[in-house]
Amino acid sequence: xxxxxxxDPKLVEEILKFNKNVIEAPKHVPAPDEIILEVTPHDVAxxxxxxxxxxxxxxxxxxxxxxxxxxxxxxxxxxxxxxxPEKSWVRNLVQQGFDVYMLDWGNPTAMDKYLDFDxxxxxxxxxxxxxxxxxxSVEKISLQGYCxxxxxxxxxxxxxxxxxxxxxxxxxxxxxxxxTTVISNLAKNMDVDKMVETIGNMPPEFMYYCFSVLKPFExxxxxxxxxxxxxxxxxxxxNFLRVEKWLSDTPPIPGELFKQWIKDIYQDNLLIQNxxxxxxxHIDLKKIDMPIFTQVAVGDHLVSPxxxxxxxxxxxxxxxxxxxxPTGHVxxxxxxLSQKKVxxxxxxxxxxxx
Amino acid sequence: xxxxxxxxxxxxxxxxxxxWTDLIHLMSSKPQALGSTGPMRAFAxxxxxxxxxxxxxxxxxxxxxxxxxxxxxxxxETWNEAQKKVNLKAPEVPQDVxxxxxxxxxxxxxxxxDFTELFDSKKFGENYGKLVSKELELTKxxxxxxxxxxxxxxxPSKEEIDEVYKELHxxxxxxxxxxxxxxxxxxxxxx
Numbered sequence: 346x347x348x349x350x351x352x353d354p355k356l357v358e359e360i361l362k363f364n365k366n367v368i369e370a371p372k373h374v375p376a377p378d379e380i381i382l383e384v385t386p387h388d389v390a391x392x393x394x395x396x397x398x399x400x401x402x403x404x405x406x407x408x409x410x411x412x413x414x415x416x417x418x419x420x421x422x423x424x425x426x427x428x429x430p431e432k433s434w435v436r437n438l439v440q441q442g443f444d445v446y447m448l449d450w451g452n453p454t455a456m457d458k459y460l461d462f463d464x465x466x467x468x469x470x471x472x473x474x475x476x477x478x479x480x481x482s483v484e485k486i487s488l489q490g491y492c493x494x495x496x497x498x499x500x501x502x503x504x505x506x507x508x509x510x511x512x513x514x515x516x517x518x519x520x521x522x523x524x525t526t527v528i529s530n531l532a533k534n535m536d537v538d539k540m541v542e543t544i545g546n547m548p549p550e551f552m553y554y555c556f557s558v559l560k561p562f563e564x565x566x567x568x569x570x571x572x573x574x575x576x577x578x579x580x581x582x583x584n585f586l587r588v589e590k591w592l593s594d595t596p597p598i599p600g601e602l603f604k605q606w607i608k609d610i611y612q613d614n615l616l617i618q619n620x621x622x623x624x625x626x627h628i629d630l631k632k633i634d635m636p637i638f639t640q641v642a643v644g645d646h647l648v649s650p651x652x653x654x655x656x657x658x659x660x661x662x663x664x665x666x667x668x669x670x671p672t673g674h675v676x677x678x679x680x681x682l683s684q685k686k687v688x689x690x691x692x693x694x695x696x697x698x699x
Numbered sequence: 700x701x702x703x704x705x706x707x708x709x710x711x712x713x714x715x716x717x718x719w720t721d722l723i724h725l726m727s728s729k730p731q732a733l734g735s736t737g738p739m740r741a742f743a744x745x746x747x748x749x750x751x752x753x754x755x756x757x758x759x760x761x762x763x764x765x766x767x768x769x770x771x772x773x774x775x776e777t778w779n780e781a782q783k784k785v786n787l788k789a790p791e792v793p794q795d796v797x798x799x800x801x802x803x804x805x806x807x808x809x810x811x812x813d814f815t816e817l818f819d820s821k822k823f824g825e826n827y828g829k830l831v832s833k834e835l836e837l838t839k840x841x842x843x844x845x846x847x848x849x850x851x852x853x854x855p856s857k858e859e860i861d862e863v864y865k866e867l868h869x870x871x872x873x874x875x876x877x878x879x880x881x882x883x884x885x886x887x888x889x890x
Contacts, residue, residue, distance in 0.1 A: 353795035394871075458861075459868035468875065527818040534828030536835070543835045543842065545861075558818045562810045567803075 366576040374582050377590040382424035385436040387447075391476045395451030396469040398476060399423075401435055405442045411510050411699040412444040412481045414473060416501075418492035419602070420552055421595045423449045425679050426491070428587050432679045434688065441692040443699070444481065448473055448494075452596040458545040460599035462606075463624035466501045474501075474508050485510035487695060491678065492516050492648060496610060499656065500623055503632040511698045512633060513691065515640040516648045516674055517656055521611035524652035526645075527558050532611035541604045546597035556592065559646055588675070617655050631661035636698050639667045640687065642677040666694060745847040756840045759833055766830035773823055781813040 391398035415435070417423040426434040426447065438445050448469065453460065477486050488509050490498025495517030502509045521529060540547070557565065575581045598606075615621035621628040639657045641650045650669065657667040668690060672682050702708040785806050793802045817823050846856040855863075 355796045356799065359796055456864045456867065459865055464872075525819070527815065530819050530821075530824040531827060534824040536828060536832045539832055539835045539839075543839050558814075560811050561814055562807045567807055 363573060366573045370573060370576050373576050373579075374586060377586055377593075380586055380590055382422075382587060382590060383427060384430050385427050385433055385439060390446065390480070391473060393469050393472045395453060395457070396473075397449045397451060398473045399447045399449055401439050401445045401447070403444070404436070404439045408442050408444045409696065409699040410481075411483060411485065411487050411695075412446060412477050413438065413487040413489060413695070414477055415445065415447040416470060416488065416490040416494040416498040417448060417450065418494040419450065419497075419598050419606075420493060421591055423447055424594075425588075425591050425675065428591065428679045429584060432584070432681070432684060434678050434683065437684060437688045438692065441688075441696075443692070443695065446473065446477055450596070453546055453599045454597075455545055458541070458600035461601040461624075462497070462500065464599075465497050465602060466504065466623055470497060470501045471505060471508075474505070478508065484508075487511040487513070487699065489513035489515060490517060492674070493518050493606070495519075496606070496616070499616070499630070499633070500621070500628050502635075503628050503630060504623065504626055506632050506634060509635055511636045511638070511695060513638045513640070513695075514653070514656055516642060516645055516677060517639070517653050518610060518648050519659075520614065520617040520652050520655040522614040523649070523655065524611070525649045526647060526652075528555055528647060529611055529649075529652070531555060531558075532607050535607055535612075537604050537607040537612075541600035545600050547600065547603040548597055549595045552595045553593075588679075617659060619659075630656070630659040633660040634662050636664040637662045637666070638691065638694050639665070640677060640691070641667065641669045642672050642674055643669055644671070644673040644676070647674040664698075745850065749844055749847050752840045752843050756837060759836045759840065763830070763833035763837060766826055766833055769826050770830055773817060773826065777813050777817045778810075781810045784809045784813070 386402045387399045388402070389397050390400040415423075415426065417426065427436065430436060435445055435447065450465075450469070474486060474488070478484065485508055488498050488502060488511070490496070490513070492515070495514045496519065498512070499514060499517060499519065502512050518524075521532070572582070572585050575585075609615040609621050613620075616628060617630070619627075619629050619631070637657070637660055639653065641653045643650060645653075654667065657665055668687075670677055670682065670687055672680060677683055677687055702711045788809070789802050789805050791798075793799045842857055846858070849856050
């Protein structure tokens with residue numbers, strides 16, 4: 346007599362195949378440590394303390410006159426903007442003829458715990474801008490800020506509008522009270538004074554915890570199941586490992602900078618209310634009067650659109666553009682959508698103003 | 700000489716007590732002085748601090764456990780609720796590959812939604828904030844105990860190292876400011 350609960354042979358086949366993939370995975374893929382994340386050729390043009398200014402080598406015969414400086418986020422490293430040739434934000438812009446620089450904030454150590462907004466804005470960012478202006482013999486540059494890097498770039502632009510010709514804010518962290526993400530909920534309830542007093546810099550482990558509560562089951566289980574299922578798909582696996590390596594490499598954030606960021610942006614929401622000060626200088630968003638392009642991702646679960654969009658309405662510029670893309674925080678800068686849609690639109694916008 | 704009156708008796712015992720107190724103090728300070736440059740003297744002098752920190756650690760540990768219990772309670776409750784929703788939506792045990800795929804999708808979507816809702820909630824944020832705060836207090840006590848040990852071997856404490864970091868940071872700022880002013884001055888002179 347046949348049993349009614351027969352196991353589907355396809356299911357057995359799937360399980361065996363999955364097991365085989367897990368066992369054979371090391372044969373197909375490199376270890377994350379063996380992967381080099383920097384893909385587009387560049388020089389280190391300037392070093393200020395631990396921060397480095399990267400200058401990407403031209404890939405076209407002619408370049409547009411106004412150089413572009415990218416202010417990367419404080420979380421994770423800058424590699425996501427140059428993660429692999431076909432998804433590289435930087436390479437795409439260089440191929441469009443732009444002269445691209447990027448600020449790598451470096452890896453702060455315990456002795457950097459007193460670095461604050463002033464050091465990052467009026468020290469590193471301003472140092473990089475002045476260097477580029479000198480090198481390129483221009484009076485103004487184009488500036489792009491991504492995520493928390495856009496918070497710094499926004500503050501910089503209000504304090505030094507004379508140096509910024511065009512400003513691009515990509516998923517900027519601006520209005521902390523409107524932010525609907527889990528990160529914002531944790532930040533609002535954080536005793537940041539005690540944290541900095543006790544442990545100094547914000548440790549990477551804390552950031553890893555924050556990442557782990559973002560879509561915990563999709564990101565914590567399903568993602569890895571997909572990885573092993575697709576182990577023979579070279580392109581998929583390469584992209585997966587690169588992003589994983591990037592995700593697992595976040596530097597500490599200097600204590601004083603972290604304190605002001607959490608308090609002024611998430612807890613007291615001073616930036617969007619024009620009540621923020623950096624080293625006694627008032628951060629007035631109305632002083633951003635140059636062309637501004639704000640890029641927002643509808644599915645962003647790290648910086649919600651409600652947190653970024655208020656910048657568009659708060660600045661003093663008359664020439665302002667707001668674009669929303671059907672993707673997420675990383676998808677906006679490192680995906681096929683960013684290559685096909687986000688970057689061509691940005692390139693066109695910049696070209697008309699460079 | 701034996702005391703004759705009650706007043707003399709009081710004086711006698713007062714003198715006796717002071718004599719022995721002073722003498723014991725003088726005698727006991729000799730071995731202390733002998734080891735005054737050794738590590739144990741500083742450690743012994745601060746051992747009271749270590750005991751106090753340990754008592755306070757116990758108090759904080761109780762608070763920490765309270766918030767940790769609440770943290771896991773919230774996770775467990777959310778898990779149970781999410782599982783109930785999955786059971787309602789997919790009551791049948793999946794039999795083939797397609798059904799398993801569909802079931803997995805439902806499970807992940809419901810669990811991700813419910814847990815995101817929890818992590819976004821005020822009750823989670825508040826409890827998590829308090830949990831981290833208690834953990835930091837425990838770290839603070841541990842730092843204080845470590846400082847006692849560092850001082851006993853003549854090494855700078857965390858606060859003393861922090862002072863050096865602060866001073867370095869301030870000096871760097873001053874140097875940068877001076878460099879900018881010097882550049883401006885050179886520019887003016889060149890004109």
